[in-house]
Amino acid sequence: MSKVSRRQFFTAGIAATAGISGLAIATKFAQRYGLVPPDSGGIYGPGETLTYAAQRLLMRHSLAREFPRSMISKTPLANEMPPLKDAFKRLQAGGFADWRLSVDGMVARPMSISLSDLRSLPVRSQITEVVCEEGWSYIAEWIGTPLLDVLNAAGVLPQARYVVYFSIDPDWWESIDMADARHPQTLLTWAMNDGDLPVGFGGPLRLRVPRQLGYKSVKFITRLTVTDSLKRFGKGLGSAAPEGGYAWYAGI
């Protein structure tokens, strides 16, 4: 091995210092602008942070692809589900007339609304693809109320950063940042194609987040919580997905 010259030693030292301080500045910058996902700890943290930060910088307002009516799948797939619990079956027997959606957390007016209340808010439809992380997909028309209209009705406080949403199944809950929560295609869906949203597809109420993979589109929504931090929810990783080993951000 050749001896390291003084000049090489200093150059390497300066490069290392610059690299470390650059990384520190980048981390500060990323945290300040909300570019660090809640599951950024651990060995896969760097990759997840790069993905989330890159996509947030690129696609705050971009729209998921929409398709012509002729491309709606004739064979959509409902995917397998754990058996429905008794609480769900009771509501189902009553035609979901007693289904409630509660909105709480950092809102000026916490509320609990029925499905018919929800249907009286502005209606929007979109023909988008459900993309499963396993690789399969289908296209359907989704009809519902933009999440933004519900958030506006409740009055989101300025410090809000995330919306956490819960299924009637206590094991299934997710969260999205405000960029996705306020996105025009993020839809509290209660109808699909020509009729009510079937139970297999998440009826009576599913939150569709079409810029992310299917597992972020939680079925049987009963509650929304607006928050400035995800630390208090579950294990503090942001949602049920990272607790089961999957990424919180599923824009990829």
Place this chain on the structure above:
Amino acid sequence: MTHWVTAICFFALLVSGTEILISHPRFYWGETGNVRMRPLFQIPIPSSRSLVPTGYSYVLPDQNGWSRYLHFQAAWAVVLTGLVYAIWGLWTGHFRSNLFPAPSDRTWQSFRAVIAKHIRLKRPDQAEAFSYNVLQRATYLAVIFVFFPLVIWTGLALSPGFNSVFPAAVNVLGGRQSARTLHFFVSAFLLLFLIVHVSMVIVAGFRNRMRSMITGVVAVPQERP
């Protein structure tokens, strides 16, 4: 240096990609595809999802969580490494002088000569330890400038977020499922390249090549008197 980072990333991408594939070993053409649709083809392996009709009576454990985390982290690492390599290659003239075939070699004759030599299973001579032949150059160029960009493109075309910004990236490939099928084939080609690449290194003398790749010094075997 970039070579070894790439090698580690490629291995990680291969393992995690195979794990993800196992959750749905069916391929389709067009925009959509699921188990209720006819596949273009199906790989005859068991699956980690009970919904997939595989013909096997058992379902493998789900490994997609860590596989996906690892796949994207390794993808970032290999893309950033590739950028460093590309800048270095252009800056130092590595591509121009070592990879683009010399003008005299850009003929079918020289291709044929190299191929004929391989068919006769002739071991490489000393001069070849210092320079790539025309067949090597063409293959390396294709891998660096065609297949790596293609595998990155077809991979990005599977990201719903990326597609919301660049819808053309997936549309020109014929749709999401087409992009997934192409991603599989390009990856399979890269795996084939890897197998040939490693066997060539073994034929050329594994220890000497490894030593030269790590230290940059090539040992030329002494001719026996």
